[in-house]
Amino acid sequence: MDLQLTGKTAVITGGSRGIGRSIAEAFAAEGAKVAICARDGAQVEAVVQALKASGAEAWGAAADIADGPALKAFITQAGETLGGIDVLVSNASALVQGVRDEDWQAMFDIDMLGAVRSFEAAKPFLEKAAAANGDAAFIITSSVSAAEATGASAYGAMKAALIHYAKGLARENAAKPIRCNVVSPGTVLFDGGVWGDVRDNHPGFFAQMIKRNPTGRMATPEEIASATVFLASPRSGFTTGINLLVDGAISTRVNY
Structure with missing residues (x-):
């Protein structure tokens, strides 16, 4: 299926690794021009060069999502450049699970x-x-944690x-x-990600989480x-206002 993205421009925040990088690569594979940002400038440049090597038109810059003026400058420059x-x-996340003041602030500043x-x-x-x-x-990356709570969490509440x-x-x-x-x-499992670290450092808990998912695995x-x-x-041109769960049926709630 042609997704009708050839020549269009996609801007991804938090696009240097994991889900964000995969999103950038997927847009590029569909013929879109891609701009990414993340805090680590070296990682951003590595992804941009990889995208260019694949034949895509790409641009990127280091930006701290919590810095409002810097984020606005990145978005504006991305639009002008491409x-x-x-x-x-909007994919960047603080990935903070706690309930301390600084946890709430980080999730609010970066995610929200x-x-x-x-x-x-x-x-x-x-x-x-x-x-x-x-x-x-405009696509926002949230989480199944938005509707699955085992305890208080800044992460789930902000998502x-x-x-x-x-x-x-x-x-x-x-x-x-x-x-x-x-x-x-x-x-979602990948090296260097949250569940990659759990797999490497807490194998017992990782095994429990694998068993919780009816598919018997985590997403890529x-x-x-x-x-x-x-x-x-544009193939989803009449779809707006939805929350698409991509969770392998790990959640138990019914979406109406």
Whole structure:
């Protein structure tokens, strides 16, 4: 299936590793131009060079998502450098599970405000793309933890807030048309990631988590990326305001 992304531009925050890098690679494989950011400039440059080596047009820069002006500057420069923004993916996360003041602040600054500030900076580009092509998209990476709670957690609460925010944006911008959707992964395994560290350092707990999932495994970053890119593509042109769970049925709730 042609996802109709050839020549379009996708901007991904937190795009240097794991799910974010896989999303960037998936957009590039569909013929899109790609811009990424992350805090580690060397990692960003390595991904950009890999994308270029695959034949994609790519650009990236180091940016601290918690720094509002720096994030806005990255989004603006990405749009100007690559000639617009058709798709924005807010993927960066503080990945903090605690309930200390600093845990809440980190999740708010990076996950929540990172999404809000990214969208506001990209909005003029998205509006222009939507007016010209009939479609633009904003995708937020949330988590199955938004609806699965075993205890108090800044992570789950802020991920839930992102879903609420996305629904409001979807309704506000539907007529433009700028679509806004959420992808909520379950457990995702890759080297250097949260579950990769658990596998390497806490094998007993890792085995328990594998047994919890009816599929008997965890997702790959590529599987999350595939869902993200399809949802962002014009092929999903009438899909907006949804929260797409990609969790292998580990969650028990029913989505209505």
